[in-house]
Amino acid sequence: MARRRRSRYHRLDVKASPYLYVLPFFLLFGVFGAFPLIYTAWVSFFDWDFLAETHQWIGLDNYWRLFSDYTFWNAVLNTAQILVLSMVPQLLLALLLAYALNQRLRSPRFWQMSALLPNITSVVAVTIIFGQLFGRDYGMINWFLGLFELGKIDWQAGQASSQIAIATMIVWRWTGYTALIYLAAMQAVPKDLYAAASLDGATSFQQFRMITVPAIRPTIVFTVIISTIAGMQVLAEPLLFGGGSISGGSDRQFQTLSLYLYEVGFNRWEFGYASAASWLMFALIVIAASINYLFLGRIRRH
């Protein structure tokens, strides 16, 4: 009897335990991750003022309004520009850095730690520091340019200059991190490939181009996708670079999508409109990530 009860308990244990262990994740993610995501779509069909008692169903009106909303598309454009300005140098520098880190260095851990150091700081601290460096009157960078008689740049005022400043912060913070991911992939490339190429007289750079980069291509795709998703959500840099202003500069010259979302949602409290903007932003992120994916897929074949 006891034995049968035990074996029944055993079977229940084996069958049910796995579900029990993965349940907390799905429960919490369901309530605070998946549900809000879907609920965004619902809210986007309403004229939903957070402070109002009732909310009126208006169908697709929020979306129509968005399509002709200059500030929204301005934010889209700014985000895309900052994305390109930050991602391209970041990934190229990271590749070179990983290449350097992948050699037989003395005390490799020291160089790896140096690469990671920028990443551990918070965006807020980084932006405060770089905001000063890029200051117009007393900034270190303008002082440095002045040494070469290059004149002062009002970094915040211009569209290009402000976006370059913001992109610099992102590049600074993420290049080392990305390089470490590449380094991990490079270390997994079979060594005999290099030995063979070396015997054939391939230079180190040729080896890098013909062996290393193709071998770690999946990892490059991964980092491109990840930084696209992250780059579409840049918020703290433009917010704090503008001294806490939600408009992203006097002419909205560096207002990103997230900042726009923040303005509509938590300054104007237009939740319906902000939700519609969120969904469009989601669509744009998916499109941007897919374009990158397809683009990199084409490179492989050529």
Add this chain to the structure above:
Amino acid sequence: MAVVSPPRRTATPARRPSRRRGFLRHQPSRLTYLSLLALVFFSAFPFYYSIVVASHDNSVVAQMPPPLFPGGNLFDNIERAFGTGLMTRALVNSFLVSGTITISVVFFSTLAGFAFAKLRFRGRNVLLLIIIGTMMVPTQIAIIPLYLLMAKFQLVGTLPAVIVPSMVSGFGVFFMTQYLRTAVPTTLIEAARADGCTTAGVLWYVVRPAARPAAAVLATLTFMNSWNDFFWPLVALNPDDPTVQVALSSLSSGYAGDFSLAFAGAFIATIPLLLVFFFLGRRIITGIMQGTPNR
């Protein structure tokens, strides 16, 4: 994790600019070390400069040329940053938030990671795929309904509003699954089962000790991430009861132009991270290098 130290070159005979052919056989060139030194400079300079600014009177900061060496006002400025009482409160809040999230993420990730790595059940692969998919979801998209949800639970302005949504992490589950697949031999689990161990027993006596190194890495990464989290705390908390990052942002925008104060705040907010980094940096690097879905 074997750290292979490079063979020491003793008494280098007049260094020729080595032809960089086949770096497997050759020592890294001088150019490599030069560029790595540039890396160290660019990585460390902003930190150094933040100490320079934080240790000067603000009038010195607003001078041309800007100061290049630390001054003597560091503690004055730190005192000023703490002066409002906001920073102290924010530090306590941040430790509470990040600590709770870290414990929770590590715990739930180990549970789920164990199940995905070592237990057989229907739908396992699909569920794991979903979890990997959640890592790709841009979280900001859902911030409006999340706010509505918290308002409904009357949690807006309280710490649980910041803690609860981050209590599980898809990355964490994925990370632990990857690790436990190889760290725990299946034969060991079968042996424990044959000895009458329940699944919970296996988890406690076999998996828990084996998971420790990965748990430490995950804990470090999670702590730093939630310490640095900004958008959601900015939205969900009151400005007078914030986390460190939110307090820092109001410090910098509230006293625009007072760089000494803002930098002292940045210094305070970064110190815990620097400590974590110096003690656990190796582990963090291992974690980053293992934690990406390689091919």
